[in-house]
Amino acid sequence: MDLVVAYDIANTDTSAGAARLRRVADICSSYGERAQQSVFECRLTLESHARMIGELYDVIDLNLDSVIIYRVNGDLHDSRTVIGIDRPHRLGDAWIL
Numbered sequence: 001m002d003l004v005v006a007y008d009i010a011n012t013d014t015s016a017g018a019a020r021l022r023r024v025a026d027i028c029s030s031y032g033e034r035a036q037q038s039v040f041e042c043r044l045t046l047e048s049h050a051r052m053i054g055e056l057y058d059v060i061d062l063n064l065d066s067v068i069i070y071r072v073n074g075d076l077h078d079s080r081t082v083i084g085i086d087r088p089h090r091l092g093d094a095w096i097l
Contacts, residue, residue: 001043001044001045001046001049001071001072002041002042002043002071002072002074002075002076002079003032003041003042003043003044003049003069003070003071003072003076004035004039004040004041004042004069004070004072004076005028005031005032005039005040005041005042005052005067005068005069005070006038006039006040006067006068006070007024007028007038007060007065007066007067007068008038008065008066009021009024009038009060009064009065010061010064010065011064017064020059020060020061020065023059024056024059024060024065024067025038027052027055027056027059028040028042028052031044031048031052032044041076043076053069
């Protein structure tokens with residue numbers, strides 16, 4: 001399944017917030033490709049999707065942070081329109097992690 005993951009981590013000017021931000025970015029980059037600063041495009045299996053969600057739950061502060069995961073029906077590249085600089089990447093097949 002193709003997904004877009006966007007996140008907003010609070011208080012990144014504190015050490016705790018900065019650590020959460022790094023950990024969320026690391027998790028997302030292990031499952032997909034960065035499309036923007038806090039936006040990742042992912043092609044995952046159901047199992048890896050569930051694993052990513054569990055890892056994110058373990059890291060974020062549920063009272064301060066936000067992670068939004070959009071499931072894209074069809075192919076993600078057919079659904080995107082880029083205005084300006086594009087970050088070229090190829091998602092390929094679902095990744096088994």
